[in-house]
Amino acid sequence: MNKIILSLIFLMLLSSQILPQSAAEKFNLGTKAFVTKDYVEAYNYFESFFNEHNEIDEMYSTAKYYSGESLLNLGEKHAAKERFEFLVNNYKWSTFRDAALYKLGLIYFDTKKFEQSRDRLNILINNYPTSQYFGPALYWIGESYVEEGGIDVAIKYLEDAVAKRKSNKYIDYSIYTLANVYERKGEYQKAVEYYDQLLSFHKESKFAPIAQFRIGYCYFQLKEYQSAILELNNPTIESLPTDIHSEALYLLANSHYRLSEFSNAEDVFLKFIVDHPGSNLLRNTKYGLAWSYFQQEKYNDAFEVFNTLSLVDDSIGGNSFYWKAESKRYAGKESEALTIFKEFVQKYPGSVLVNNAKYQVGGIFFTGDKFKDSEKYLLESVDSDNAIVKSKAYILLGEMNLNNQNYSAARKNFKTTLSIADTLSDIYSNALLGLGISSFYLKQYNEAARSLIDLETKDASFNHNKVSFYLAESYFAKGNYAEAVKRYNKIDKDDRGLNGLSQYGKGYSYFNLKDYENAILSFSNFIKKNPTDIRNLDARLRLADSYYGNKNYISAGRIYKEIFLSNEEKARDPYVHYQYAQALFKGGNTSEAISEFRILQSTFPESEYADKSLYIVGWIFFQKNSYNDAINSYRVLLNTYPNSSLNPIVYYSIGDAFFNLNKYDSAIVNYQKVINQYPYSNYVFDAVNGIQYCYVAQNQDDKAIKLIDEFVSKNPGLSFSDQIFFKKGEIYYSQASYEKAKTSYKEFASGYPKSELIADAYYWIGKSAQNLNQFDEAIFNFNRVFDSYPNSELAAASVIEMGNIYNQQKKYDLALAVYDKGSEKLSNSPQIAEILFMRATTYANSGDIINAYQVFDEIVQYHRETVFADRSKFEIGLIEYSARRYDNAVVYLRSLGDSRTDELGAKAQFYLGMSLFEQGKTGEAISAFVRVRTVYSSYGEWLSRSTLMLGDCYIKLKDFEKARQFYRDVIAKHRGDEIGRSAQKKLREIE
Structure with missing residues (x-):
């Protein structure tokens, strides 16, 4: 305004010099009237001035501006707008043009012509960047966009307005509006930043108190309730108008409530009620107070407030009616709660809480064992749109059906719950548990285990004792007793009910696993801790059974x-x-x-x-x-x-008794009773064997053969007829009647081509032919077993027998080919080490010591758990000995001599002595040979050879008397054989 007044004074002085007296006088009178705020007088003088002054000059434009200002101050916005528009459009050089543009922007803004407002204000900021109105223009453009909902564009202009802090007399307006725009946009953190800026730099602004409140509001929306409490407790809040102050208290109380500071919330709600009894938030506040009481378990106080609120029939009243019932229920007054819930259902049938109420009625009836009444209300409550209520109702229905042993219905209820409940909720967990239990009782053990494991994976701590128990019971029912034990062991010992049952279940699990020691411990524990349990007697009986099994x-x-x-x-x-x-x-x-x-x-x-x-x-x-x-x-x-199921074994046992008394005819009579009277019993096979042994014991093999032929002829369809027929070949083979054995086995192969003994038959055909020196036929049948029945235990034996035949014939290449093929095809056979050993031996027989050594070493490295590893060590030791690599030989031979006590150990110990002797280590050699005499004295050949070598050792030591003694010991035991002749020769040489 200072600029305007100075301009007026200057123009008044100027007009007195250059204008006619009447025009100048009117201009001056108009300006004086304007300065003294006599806007009607000012307007009249300026209008008279226009009639007399026709020059388009600065004074004319000035008069136009102040004429418009006078009209504006008189509330004549339309007329003022015309004056300003005239000036703006016709006097672009006027010093008042920026002010006129600004006034036009405000007029259009006030009349909600926001586009025209922005048009004039944009001309101002584009043409007059240094104008005092530049900052305010930015602010009002921003406000216009706010009014139209153009929030993002508004923010741009308002941020520019804030940036023009020095030239913007509306800077606090700009900051406050910008903060408010961010608040409306939901960007509460940004809003807080600008509200804080207002409080920091414009503490005296009229917006400061409201900004303090808005910061608290923003923090509340950000769920930063502690910060909201801090801001809303600021003393500045007390200076706010009553309606805003009441809202601040309401937010403060709710912030305490959200932080579970229910006592503080109660205090603030009570203060609100005292300070603002006429507020439109009063009922909301009382509702919040009731909830604060409820959360503090002050259920009687909560009831009183809810009850008062329920007397008014609005949304709060309806909700309060429901929650006053809940207050009674939580207070343990279920009878009163039941009455109120029922009243609520009748009074508010369309309420969103009606199904909650029905659910609670059903729940109260359920806990009171009034299952029919409970079911009625629960079935009604499942129609709820509220998934939580619906799922809770299905859970209770499921539990009710579990209690009534209606497991199929229970399972259906729990499955329905799973389809609607939040997967992260306890309701979902309860449904999984219920589904697992109901499936268990329906004997659907896999589904039971699956549901319970899903629950355990989702929440390992949820009712884990019950989960572990029913998982254990499911595994037990499936026969997976080891897993059942693991689950029983997870049940807490302080859960007396389930822990006792778990001990009982563990006892049975261990018993079925034949782990009788642990079964004894579990049953004993159960008996001791549960003396009155109805299972105690059964546990004692199973304890006895466990001792028996142990x-x-x-x-x-x-x-x-x-x-x-x-x-x-x-x-x-x-x-x-x-x-x-x-x-x-x-x-x-x-x-x-x-x-x-x-x-x-x-x-x-x-x-x-x-x-x-x-x-x-x-x-x-x-x-x-x-x-x-x-x-x-x-x-x-x-x-x-006479009709006992034991009679077949009784006759068989009588036959065995007579057999042991050497009364073979009586034995045969009783064995025959088994065959004739019980041809389909499991003892027929044994009875036939018994008769066979009787004939064999009496040297009547022909009768045994005849018995077999007659039995098979009469009973061709018995499952074990093939086993009986097979015995025929065994009898011939045991008699060394290889031709008859071969014929019998061939008849077997022809008559029983699908028998499990077919591979055995071809093998024994081969063995019979081998014993008859019919090597081509033997190899043909061994090869048939190997090629056609590789999974048979005799496949490896057939490979070995073929190799033996080729070795016997000195056809080493064919033997090696068989062993190579066998070791490749039967790499997983338990006899693979033996096949490799025979392969190595064949290399050695053929003179290929290098390959023999490599295969023996392979056996030692990769088959060390077999006897062939030690036999291979011995062969390697002999190879090293023969090559005079005595140190290597000693390593292999000593390890065998130290670890084995059989003939292999005796041989290794002897050659250990020989290796030491050849090296000139006579003392060590003597110790090695003496060890053969002390450890392996039962192996005559190696004992005698060692004794002979002891004589040689003592000759080296020139102790001829001891040498004679050892030679004489050998001669005494080996008169006439090679060792004895060698000892006699050595003895003669030293006598």
Whole structure:
């Protein structure tokens, strides 16, 4: 305004000199009136001035500007706009043009003609960059875009306005508006930065208090509640208008609430209620207060506030009605809660919380075991659009069906829950657990395990005891007892219910794994900690069974006897009596065992253990070689239980007893009963063998052969007919009747081409031919086994036999070809080391010592767990010895002499002595040869050779007396053989 006043004074002085008195006087009077804010008078003088002054000059444009300003101050914006537009369009050189453009921008802004406003203000900022209106123009352009929602463009102009800090009298407006624009845009952090800038550099601005509030609001939106609390507690907030102050308190209380500072939230909500009783946020505040009480478990206080709010029928009232019921429920007053929930359902059938209420009614009925009522409400609540309520309802329905053992329905409920619940929620975890349990009871163990493992993977800490228990039970049911044990072991010991059951389950798992030691520990632990459990008696019985399985028959018998003599239900179980008698028998108390077995049979004659008991009595006598008593006992069983399933083995056992008494005819009679009366029993094969042995024992091999032919002829379809027929070849082979054996095996191959013994038949055809020196036929059949039945155990044996034949014929190239093919094709055979050994031996036989050495070394390196590794070491030692590489020979031979006590060790020890002797280490050689005499004295050849060499050692030492003694020892044991003649020669040389 100072610039305008100075301009007016200057023009007044100028007009008094150059204008006619009347025009100048009117201009001066107009300007004086304007300065004194008499805008009507000013306007009139300027209008008179225009009528008298027709020159287009600076004074005219000035009068136009102040005429417009006068009209503007009088509220005549339209008329003012016309004056400013005239000046702007016709006096571009006027010093007031920038001011006129600015005023036009404001007029258009006020009349919401934002495009025209920006047009005039943009001319200003483009043509007058140094104008005092440049900064404010930027601000108002920004504001115009804000009004139109052009937030991004507004930000650009407002940031420019803030940057023109020195020339912008609206700088605080610009900063505040820019911050507010960022706030509206949701960029709260940026908004905070500009609000802070306003507070830092323009503390006296009228926007400072509201900026303080807006910072708190922005932090609240950023969920930085601690910062929001700090800002909203600033004393400046107290100076805000009532409506804004109340909003600040409301946000402050909610910030405390969001930080779970419910006590502080309560205090601020209460202050709000006292300070702003007429605020439109009052009900929201009371609702927040009720929630603060609720979260502090002040359920009675929460109820009072919710109850008051529920008296008004609005959204808060409806929600409060629901939550007053929840307050009662959480306070443990389920009966009152039930009544309110039911009222809510009737009063607000369209509420989004109605299904929540139905769910809670169903839940209360559920906990009260009123399952029919519960089911009614839960089935209604599953119609909820709220996935949480819906999934919770299905969870309860699933648990209800689990309790009612309706596992299929339960499984369906839990599966439905999984399809709607959030996968990260506890509801989802509960559904997985329920699905696992219901699947377990439906015997769908794979699905049960899959669900429980999914739950464990999702949240390992969720009800892990129950998860581990049902996983263990599922694995147990599937027969995976080792995995069951692992899961049982994961159950916490302080969970008395499941830990007890886990001990019981572990006991059974270990028992089924035949790990009786751990079964004993688990059952003992369960019995000790659960004396009143209904499973205790069964655990005691299984403990006894575990002792029995562990061959601790005394402990087993003691427990069986305790149960047997008790008045408990298991005492009347013949199984207990049977196991007790078995424990006596296994523990060596056979007399008492016989007595108990007989008592059991007479006490429980119809039980499944009655005939077994009589059989074991016979078996005890059989084992004691009391064959007549055994026969009598078996006959008692046959007479008492003529239809017993044990009768085949009874007749077979009677036959064995007669066989052992050398009463072969009686034995044959009983074996025949097995064959004739029970042709499909598992003992027919043994019975035929028994008859065969009887004939062989009587040198009646022809009868044995005839028996086989007749049996096979009568029973061609039996599963073991091929095994019986195969026996025929074995008999001929054992008699060295190789031609007949070969014929019999060929008949077998023709008659039973799909038998599991077919490879054996071709092998024994080969062996029979080999023994007959029919080498081509032998090789043909061995090769057939190798080529056609590579998975047979006899494939490797066939390779070895072919190699032996070729070696015998000195056809080393053919032998090596067979071994090469065999080692390649049978690389995983247990006999691969033997094949390689024979290959190396063949190289040695052919004089190829280098290749022999390499193969022997391969066996030592890669097959060290087999006997052929040591045999190969010995062969390498001999090669080194023969090549006079004595140090190498000593290494191999000494390792064998130190580790083996068989003939291989004896040979190695002897050649160790020879290696030392050849090196002139006579003392060490003597020690080596003496060790043969002390460690390997049972191996005569090597004992004698070592004794002979001891004589040679003492000759080197010139101790001829000792040498004579050793030579004489050899002569005494080997008169007439090569070693003896060698000893005699040496003895004559020193006498």
